Amino acid sequence: MSLIDRKIWFNGNVVNAQEAVVNVLSPTAQFGLNVFEGVRCYFNPETGKTNVFRLDCHLDRLWDSCKIIGIEPSFSKEEIKVAIRDVIEAGAYGGDIALRITFFVYEEGSWQNSSPVGLFIAPIEKKRNLVVLGNGATSCVSSWRRLHDSALPTRVKAGCNYINGRYAHIEAQRSGYDLPIFLDHDGFVSEGAGACLFIVKNGTLITPDLSSSILESITRDTLIKIAQLHSIPVFERKVNRTELYNADEVFLCGSAAELTSILSVDGYAAAGGQLLTKKLSDLYFDLVDAKYSVDAQWLFEI
Numbered sequence: 001m002s003l004i005d006r007k008i009w010f011n012g013n014v015v016n017a018q019e020a021v022v023n024v025l026s027p028t029a030q031f032g033l034n035v036f037e038g039v040r041c042y043f044n045p046e047t048g049k050t051n052v053f054r055l056d057c058h059l060d061r062l063w064d065s066c067k068i069i070g071i072e073p074s075f076s077k078e079e080i081k082v083a084i085r086d087v088i089e090a091g092a093y094g095g096d097i098a099l100r101i102t103f104f105v106y107e108e109g110s111w112q113n114s115s116p117v118g119l120f121i122a123p124i125e126k127k128r129n130l131v132v133l134g135n136g137a138t139s140c141v142s143s144w145r146r147l148h149d150s151a152l153p154t155r156v157k158a159g160c161n162y163i164n165g166r167y168a169h170i171e172a173q174r175s176g177y178d179l180p181i182f183l184d185h186d187g188f189v190s191e192g193a194g195a196c197l198f199i200v201k202n203g204t205l206i207t208p209d210l211s212s213s214i215l216e217s218i219t220r221d222t223l224i225k226i227a228q229l230h231s232i233p234v235f236e237r238k239v240n241r242t243e244l245y246n247a248d249e250v251f252l253c254g255s256a257a258e259l260t261s262i263l264s265v266d267g268y269a270a271a272g273g274q275l276l277t278k279k280l281s282d283l284y285f286d287l288v289d290a291k292y293s294v295d296a297q298w299l300f301e302i
């Protein structure tokens with residue numbers, strides 16, 4: 001799809017992507033002063049409807065991000081829902097989509113400015129990332145540490161935070177790995193660069209707790225609740241680096257990553273393969289396709 005065909009909702013109107021422009025001297029362009037959400041929208045060919053998965057949770061987190069970074073949302077949650085309908089309908093996708101919803105500070109000014117706040121909502125076609133046995137990513141523990149809550153809080157989903165992930169990603173790729181895994185400031189396992197992390201040990205799921213410098217991931221929360229529903233033991237706690245090396249399975253999760261299988265960490269192969277990862281991935285897609293429900297509020301169909 002070209003920029004001319006791609007539709008974006010921009011400050012109140014659906015426009016072609018090339019018309020959605022900001023001043024290069026604005027705080028969003030110069031300093032990454034924006035907060036955003038990445039949301040998956042799953043198309044159901046049987047009903048012809050699209051499920052904007054856990055939209056309310058994403059909007060709540062977006063509001064939390066605005067609060068901490070010190071900007072006021074310029075549109076209400078209800079207005080955003082109408083805008084999402086409008087922009088998805090304008091694109092006539094007929095398949096799965098990923099949405100980015102971003103509040104940004106857009107007039108020439110410094111990083112101290114808090115207004116005016118704009119909003120864009122950008123859909124794009126995006127296929128599902130299915131777990132295929134035997135396929136997955138290689139990873140390394142990054143020598144870069146995850147941002148700390150006392151400096152740039154990871155709980156805030158701000159554009160500027162992603163440069164931390166960028167450094168780790170560059171290092172991983174230069175060393176011949178697909179993806180990095182961050183440790184937090186205290187040396188405990190934190191998250192990936194743009195996704196949270198689970199390990200599997202003896203049939204149990206373990207994931208770093210919310211004070212391990214992670215984003216409060218909606219997918220992580222979804223998987224915890226899926227596991228509880230299916231009587232799979234799951235623990236949120238501090239995780240040591242060596243637990244990655246001894247894990248039976250390792251996977252990343254996120255709205256974009258969905259479940260991404262990690263085949264090895266620093267050359268240590270995930271000993272048990274990917275069986276539980278695959279099972280959870282199947283359960284995840286059955287959930288987003290509304291084949292069963294954990295919480296009725298997680299469905300927002302358009």
Ligand code: PMP
Pocket residue numbers: 038191192193194195196214215216217218219220253254255256
């Ligand atoms: N951590 C980071 C740094 C992320 O960018 C993301 C993706 N939004 C996640 C974790 C996963 O969060 P979620 O499941 O809410 O998409």
